[in-house]
Amino acid sequence: MAEKPIQGEKRVFMTGNEVIAWATVAAQADVMYGYPITPQNEIMHYWTRLAPKYGKTFLQTEDELSAGFTTIGGVLAGRKCFTATAGPGNTLMQEPFSMAEMMRIPIVAIIQQRGGPSTATVIYSQQEVTLTTFGGNGEGHRIVYSPSNHQELFDYTIKSFNTAWKYRFPTFLLGDGYQAKMREPLVMYDPEERGIELIKPEVSLGNGMEKGHYNHLRNTFNTEEELYEIIMSMQEEYERIAPEIIEYQEYNCDDDLDVLIIAHGVVSRAAQEAVSKLRDEGYKVGHFRPITLRPFPEQELRATAQRAKKLLFVESAYGQMAKLVKEALFGLQLEAETLYRPGVGITSDEVIEKVKAISQQ
Amino acid sequence: MSEEVSVATNSLPPRLPKSYNIESKPHKFCPGCGHGSVLRAIAESIDELGIQDRTVYGCDIGCSLLSWDFFAVDSVQAHHGRTTPVITGIKRANPNVIGIAYMGDGGGYAIGSQHLVNAANRNERITVFLVNNTNYGMTGGQMAPTTLPGQKTETSPYGRDIEQTGQPFLGPEMVAAVTGEGAYVARGTTSNFIQLKKFVKRAIENQVNGKGFSFVEVLAGCPTNWRTDAKDTWGRIENDMANYFKVGELKVPAKEE
Numbered sequence: 270m271a272e273k274p275i276q277g278e279k280r281v282f283m284t285g286n287e288v289i290a291w292a293t294v295a296a297q298a299d300v301m302y303g304y305p306i307t308p309q310n311e312i313m314h315y316w317t318r319l320a321p322k323y324g325k326t327f328l329q330t331e332d333e334l335s336a337g338f339t340t341i342g343g344v345l346a347g348r349k350c351f352t353a354t355a356g357p358g359n360t361l362m363q364e365p366f367s368m369a370e371m372m373r374i375p376i377v378a379i380i381q382q383r384g385g386p387s388t389a390t391v392i393y394s395q396q397e398v399t400l401t402t403f404g405g406n407g408e409g410h411r412i413v414y415s416p417s418n419h420q421e422l423f424d425y426t427i428k429s430f431n432t433a434w435k436y437r438f439p440t441f442l443l444g445d446g447y448q449a450k451m452r453e454p455l456v457m458y459d460p461e462e463r464g465i466e467l468i469k470p471e472v473s474l475g476n477g478m479e480k481g482h483y484n485h486l487r488n489t490f491n492t493e494e495e496l497y498e499i500i501m502s503m504q505e506e507y508e509r510i511a512p513e514i515i516e517y518q519e520y521n522c523d524d525d526l527d528v529l530i531i532a533h534g535v536v537s538r539a540a541q542e543a544v545s546k547l548r549d550e551g552y553k554v555g556h557f558r559p560i561t562l563r564p565f566p567e568q569e570l571r572a573t574a575q576r577a578k579k580l581l582f583v584e585s586a587y588g589q590m591a592k593l594v595k596e597a598l599f600g601l602q603l604e605a606e607t608l609y610r611p612g613v614g615i616t617s618d619e620v621i622e623k624v625k626a627i628s629q630q
Numbered sequence: 631m632s633e634e635v636s637v638a639t640n641s642l643p644p645r646l647p648k649s650y651n652i653e654s655k656p657h658k659f660c661p662g663c664g665h666g667s668v669l670r671a672i673a674e675s676i677d678e679l680g681i682q683d684r685t686v687y688g689c690d691i692g693c694s695l696l697s698w699d700f701f702a703v704d705s706v707q708a709h710h711g712r713t714t715p716v717i718t719g720i721k722r723a724n725p726n727v728i729g730i731a732y733m734g735d736g737g738g739y740a741i742g743s744q745h746l747v748n749a750a751n752r753n754e755r756i757t758v759f760l761v762n763n764t765n766y767g768m769t770g771g772q773m774a775p776t777t778l779p780g781q782k783t784e785t786s787p788y789g790r791d792i793e794q795t796g797q798p799f800l801g802p803e804m805v806a807a808v809t810g811e812g813a814y815v816a817r818g819t820t821s822n823f824i825q826l827k828k829f830v831k832r833a834i835e836n837q838v839n840g841k842g843f844s845f846v847e848v849l850a851g852c853p854t855n856w857r858t859d860a861k862d863t864w865g866r867i868e869n870d871m872a873n874y875f876k877v878g879e880l881k882v883p884a885k886e887e
Contacts, residue, residue: 299723338712368708474704474727484704
């Protein structure tokens with residue numbers, strides 16, 4: 270077998286899907302299960318080229334249901350497994366994701382958002398926020414990272430495996446078609462060489478009495494009370510670990526603000542650029558970016574939002590991130606404006622224009 | 631009446647397979663249900679092949695769900711129709727595992743048929759047991775893909791009209807057609823346990839030998855939903871069902887020279 274895929278630090282210029290494939294290899298993932306759908310296909314393309322060199326495997330399944338459930342099987346066998354999907358595939362995968370949620374199965378799924386609803390476009394959107402954070406017939410006991418550049422695609426793919434196996438909640442890297450397809454420079458590295466400990470997977474099924482007992486795993490229960498106990502203890506644990514997982518970034522949010530722009534993912538880049546240009550022109554504007562959409566940085570956003578005269582929600586969806594934001598800010602007397610562009614990219618100029626319009630009110 | 635004597639002190643303990651989970655016995659199936667026989671054949675085969683600690687047993691939703699803690703082996707209960715991909719995922723990730731997927735006719739031939747067809751076509755090194763009792767038992771006796779022509783169920787109350795709903799599904803015939811070399815395909819019946827046991831064991835052994843996809847459909851009774859007594863239940867399995875669903879081995883891997 271070949272040596273470590275990445276030795277030392279490697280400066281590269283590549284597409285987001287290629288970055289993710291490299292990151293999964295660097296994270297020592299064992300198996301990818303997948304089904305073709307745009308815009309995630311190249312994750313499979315690069316994985317199938319890289320995997321055999323490092324003793325890793327791939328299975329192209331018959332559909333996304335199967336990709337999700339085989340991923341669950343592989344994780345139960347004690348291997349680091351992942352899948353990747355988008356749009357209608359994400360819709361189908363909510364079934365296996367809900368099983369993973371109920372059974373605390375640490376699967377990792379890369380979601381490259383495309384336009385919706387239905388087949389819509391193969392290009393780009395931020396319309397899978399609600400589906401990825403709260404899809405399925407459950408309570409959203411999931412962890413969702415929303416990266417905004419290629420360095421983060423690499424960093425948070427590696428982190429997703431560690432988070433999943435440490436906390437045993439299904440973990441998602443929520444990218445999008447733009448991030449998937451565009452090329453950008455970044456530094457790839459071996460996580461262990463950087464002192465990042467890779468959490469070892471645990472075998473649930475297939476090693477018999479080696480673990481001292483046979484496991485009988487199920488997601489069906491006989492009574493309401495039995496289920497209630499399980500959901501409540503899961504909720505309790507989710508709330509307990511949330512502060513350890515929550516991540517966010519603030520740009521120019523130190524003083525009082527006329528406008529606070531809230532945006533996530535690739536749209537955050539437009540917001541950052543807008544803030545920087547508007548600051549040069551003397552506008553008191555800042556930007557808050559949740560990196561984890563689940564759990565959501567509630568307390569952190571509440572503290573910052575209260576120093577702003579007005580909020581501006583910016584996203585390539587019609588208020589899906591805003592729902593999470595409003596939930597977090599519940600009870601505060603705040604005013605908000607919106608820049609919603611479902612399924613369409615957002616430029617810094619559009620954000621600037623909107624902020625200026627708000628400021629003239 | 632003489633003094634009461636407990637069964638335990640007055641009889642020999644039953645001879646149960648080693649791979650039975652004693653804590654879940656007696657099992658949870660209805661009186662006269664066929665699942666018990668199939669599960670016993672699986673347990674005896676696991677014992678005889680000495681694979682208890684390598685086995686992962688997966689069960690579907692439907693009555694098969696009630697077997698989630700039946701065995702003293704690593705077990706997982708999946709979603710309706712999704713046991714085949716869960717076991718496939720386990721086997722692919724750890725080829726040392728002996729993966730068994732257990733399901734009903736609804737799980738295998740309706741909601742999970744795409745998984746069965748494709749796992750068979752890929753010749754996955756897993757073993758699938760599918761219990762055919764010609765109806766959805768757990769949900770109250772609805773029509774299944776295997777419901778016989780004219781058979782009354784909750785969703786075919788005037789009898790299954792095959793003009794409207796198609797022919798009863800011939801699973802092993804389909805699996806035999808799409809699998810490659812090394813596959814094992816058979817149809818057994820709970821009315822012939824000795825033969826059934828032989829098929830079940832061969833289907834697991836075929837995986838142990840790493841040959842190919844292994845599939846056994848088993849004809850079984852559902853007296854609760856059929857509303858049949860013992861005689862009619864047995865008669866339906868042995869005659870009506872066996873006349874339509876031919877019992878026997880459909881595909882056996884070539885013996886190595």
